[in-house]
Amino acid sequence: MKGSFLRLCEIYETVEKLSSRNETIESMAEYLKELSPEDLRIAVKLSTINFRETLNVSWTTLSEALKGLYKLADADLYKAFNETGDIGSAIKSILEFRSLSRQTLLLTKPLTLEELNLLLREISKAEGSGSKYKKLKVLKGLFSKASPLEAKYLTRIILGDLRIGVKEGIIAKALSEAFHIPYKALERALMLSGDLAETAVLAKTHGLNGILNVKYIPFNPIKPMLAGMAYSIKEVIDEFKDRAAFEHKIDGARVQIHVFNGKVKVFSRGLKDVTSSLPEIVDIVKEETKLKDCVVEGEVIAVDFNGKPLPFQELMHRFKRLRGIEEEARKLPVKLYLFDVLVAEGSLMIDEPYITRRNYLIHRVESIPIVDCLITQNLEEAEDFYRRALEAGHEGVVAKRLDSVYHPGVRGREWLKVKGTLDALDLVIVGGEYGYGRRYKWISDYFLAALDPALENFTVIGKTFKGLTDAEFENLTKILENDVVKREGRRVWVKPRIVVEVIYNEIQKSRRYPSGFALRFARIARIRWDKNVEEADTIDKVRGIYLKQFERKSSIS
Known part of the structure; x- marks a missing residue:
């Protein structure tokens, strides 16, 4: 019997209410082990893939389909969303309130996982002229087969967020439990294959032997190892208690470069293929005759014509460029630094210690620079x-244990x-947006503004939802709701009354805000209850910090 989508939605609904990670794993494991190999493949994909990018369906398109099918007004959606804080739950609520005819649903065959997969593939293939019409048609047909519960999770899947706390790691643990595969073995097989759905099918059909026999597949990107945070060099020395490698942390884009059979592919930190955006990187890697059948990691930075680093923001223009890449390469050259080999x-080299991997690079790479490194305990x-x-214009350093495996x-x-840190800024909250999920009743995403003495007003330079506790969100909401103008x-705009201390990575030029500036990775460090808004930092200070950045980096005028 083919697996039904409704049954998967019932599992999602159960899991959404669980607070225990172990209970979630157990519930998913019980469900997954009963599926056929093909339904297992589909269920794992539905539970882990971000379909928003795959389907390229915006909320505008989806809402148009839903309003057309269910005869909804914008006011209906808005009211239900305000009551639930989630668009999937809002759709479910509307359909239940309207008592969607069970008789209507009984007249249609239950939506199977296989059928859903085929319809989603049909949506993803719709391109070019008339693609929106095709997507709307398929979406309406799909939702016409859905119960209120199915509509809830269909909406979430299409928009790329299940919102039930189930990520790839949870599903991998559930598969380990369902098919009695040691988690470490399954995790390694996943790393080698790069496909959790196929790994799941292999675990079901061939068990542990199949999992242990998985080999690395060329051009399969490997998830990057990530560094923890330390706040001083002394903290590192005290924690490692031994000699360590200190590498320059370059303010660029991390890339993973695959070289097999004379072909080169470049993947971003998020494992997207960006080869076409970086033709000169492909060329210089091909010139490295000793780099064969390998995967190396590095950082790409944008540089001026004197070789001085440019801000990260400039580099992103290269990654976003789809046309005129050769001309852009002439205008905005890039440079590659290598730091690891996988x-x-x-x-595979990932089980070799760091020092062995670095030495391999040193002895094999001839012309591409390797990230500067100092090995010391001093x-x-x-x-x-x-x-x-x-x-030198870099972000700081990354310290690595010499015996660390990847x-x-x-x-x-x-x-x-x-x-390295820039001066914290005291900014004023001038607006905000209500959050989602458990934050849907709180104003929890804040517009941050600096004082502009010339205009005797505040000008927005950033936005953040990071840094505060739930209790602080709740308290701030009570205050801000009384100040709404x-x-x-x-979204709400409020009287400027609350000052917050904000930390950030960088100040960038931006057209998003009238101020012309935007904070990169802003985070609220604390609420400055002791300060009046007149004591907030000025836009002149922001401009000064922005210019100070170029004492170490170049800039494009």
């Missing part, structure tokens, strides 16, 4: 190296990054 001459030497890294997709304490859907 596959060498067809063999605090003064390490701090001097860190200072020089900042002076753990794909894991953020641990074997690697620790220490980054304008409402725009779930």
Whole structure:
């Protein structure tokens, strides 16, 4: 019997209410082990893939389909969304309130996982002229077969967020439990294959032997190992208690470069193929005659014509460019620095210690620079190296244990990054948006503004939802709701009354805000109840910090 989508939605509904990770794994395992291989493949994909990118269906398109099918007005959606804080739950609520005819649903065959998969594939293939019409037609047909519960999770799947706390790691644990496969073995097979759905089918059909026999597949990107955070060089020295490698942390884009059979592919940190955006990187890698059948990692940075690093923001223009790439390459050259090797001459290197991997790079790479490194346990030497890294325009350093193996997709304490910091800013909350999920009743995403003395007003330079506790969100919401001067859907603008201390990675030029600036990775460090808004930092200070960044980096005028 073919698996029904309704049954999967019932499992999702159960899992959404669980607070225990172990209970979630157990519930998913019980469900997954009963599926046929093909239904298992589909269920795993539905539970882990971000379909928003795959389907390329915007909320505008989806809402048009839903309003057309169910005869909904914008007011209906808005009211239900405000009551539930989630668009999937809002659709379910509307359909239940309207008592969607069970007789109507009984007249249609239950939606199977196989049928859903085929319809989603049909949506993903719709391109070019008339693609929106095709997508609307398929979406209406799909939702016409759905019960209120199915409509809830269909909406979430299409928009790319199940919102039930089930990620790839949870599903991998559930598969391990369902098919009695040691988790470490399954995790390694997943890393080698790069496809959790196919790994799941292999576990079901061939058991442990099949999982142990998985080999690395060329051009399959490997999830990057991630560094933990340290706040000083002394913290690193005290924690490692041994000699460590301190590498420059370059303010660029991390890339993974695959070289097999004379062909080169470049993948981004998010494992997207960006080969076509970086033709000069492909060319210089091909010139490295000793780099064969390998996977290496590095950082790509944008540089000026004197070779001085440019801000990360400039580099992103290259990654987003789809046309005129050769012209852009002439206008905005890039440089590659290598720092690790994951596959060498067809063999995995991830279980080798860091120092072995680095030495391999040193002896094999001839012309591509390798990230500068200092191996020491001496605090003064390490701090001097860190200072020089900042002076050279880099973000800071990454400290690595010499014996650390490479753990794909894991953020641990074997690697620790220490980054230079810019002055914190005291900014004023001038607006915000209500959140989603458990935050849907709180104003929890704040517009942050600096004082503009010339205009005797505040000008927005950033937005963040990070840094505060739930209790602080709740308290701020009570205050801000009394200060609302304008409402725009779930967005509100408020009287400037609350000052917050904000930390960030960088100040960038931006057309998003009238100020012309935007904070990168802004985070609220604390609420400054002791400060009046007149004491907030000015846009002149923001401009000064922005210019100060170029004491170490170049800029494009």
